[in-house]
Amino acid sequence: MYRMDCVKVDTLVTGEIDCADFGRKLFENKDKPAIINVNIGTTVKGAVDDLDLVIETLEKLGFENRFYIHCDGALFGLMMPFVKLAPKVSFKKPIGSVSVSGHKFVGCPMPCGVQITRLKHIKALASNVEYLASRDATIMGSRNGHAPIFLWYTLNRKGYRGFQKEVQKCLRNAHYLKGRLKDAGISAMLNELSSTVVFERPKDEEFVRRWQLACEGNISHVVVMPSVTINKLDSFLNELVEKRVTWYPEGICQSPCIAEDVGQENCLCSLHRL
Ligand SMILES: Cc1ncc(COP(=O)(O)O)c(C=O)c1O
Known part of the structure; x- marks a missing residue:
């Protein structure tokens, strides 16, 4: 969508991002800022990337304020908070956003999801829609009204x-x-x-x-x-x-x-x- 260059980073046998290769790729592209997709449960192997090591690698290679991290927690993002000793995905760390699907672990009957980001990004993107009396930050300017009800219902029913x-x-x-x-x-x-x-x-x-x-x-x-x-x-x-x-x-x-x-x-x- 953004027509940006995309660089693939190698993975370890577990499916996690290989931070040694990540460091090399950063070095080869050090003139540009980096947008990184960190996986909180990969699709095939369920691997969880080491967020702290990704941040450390970025900082070591001089990317301090020149990166954006999205945490893709499609399936496992909603499971990890309940796994003992699992690392934390938190906005106390320098991440830009995290997303979870609603139709995977929660089991909503239609495709849906939740994306949490920082207010400054929403402000940059969202426009006020007068007839809705709300801000809209969706790409299509449209969203499913039933999805949040199903999510709310399931979260409250199960607790x-x-x-x-x-x-x-x-x-x-x-x-x-x-x-x-x-x-x-x-x-x-x-x-x-x-x-x-x-x-x-x-x-x-x-x-x-x-x-x-x-x-x-x-x-x-x-x-x-x-x-x-x-x-x-x-x-x-x-x-x-x-x-x-x-x-x-x-x-x-x-x-x-x-x-x-x-x-x-x-x-x-x-x-x-x-
Ligand atoms: C890691 C990961 N990200 C994203 C997706 C796609 O999520 P969605 O169906 O909510 O678009 C999947 C689905 O399998 C996934 O495993």
Whole structure:
């Protein structure tokens, strides 16, 4: 939209931004200010970028007052406040904005989200709409009036304790899934703060379609949300284990090497299993 140059930064095997590469890219572009997208839960691996290290890297490379950080907390932004020992995303830090989706963890029935930013940015952007008697900062000059009602309703119905319990349940179930995958000899990774379990891509497209698995290259993932029960995980796992033997010649499962995607410690191929 802004027709600005975009620089891709490498990631670590966890999916987090690689701050060594970030530093190099900043150095190569030190004549320009930087707009950085920090992920609070990446789409595929659920990785949470180290915000403090990103800020430290910017300052070390002389970008002190020449950066804008947006924190994309689409899914995990609403879970992280309830995860013990999770780092804090806060306007006490030099960030410009943070966003969360309303149709992911909260489960609103239509696409919606919340963006929180500093008043100075709203003032620069928003125009007064006389007939609405309010300020409008949307790109289209239009927004869904039902979405905030659904958000308000869900937040109030579940409350702080309700959200906390759901987050804890998701994390517990994600650990269960990862443990059972590994017990079945299937390579799997679960980032420390996340409920997104990454594992080897099933070899059968019919199975992928039936379970609506999102795949990328050699990996697939399950995003464990409050609706995902232990029973559902069990039937998924039982079917995966049962079908998996039929995908290999003579029923001998040879786990493919996915160390590049999940790290050697999570890979159960014949080389890394030992
Ligand atoms: C990290 C991340 N950012 C943004 C989005 C898109 O969010 P929305 O559907 O609210 O536009 C997603 C959706 O999967 C996501 O995972």
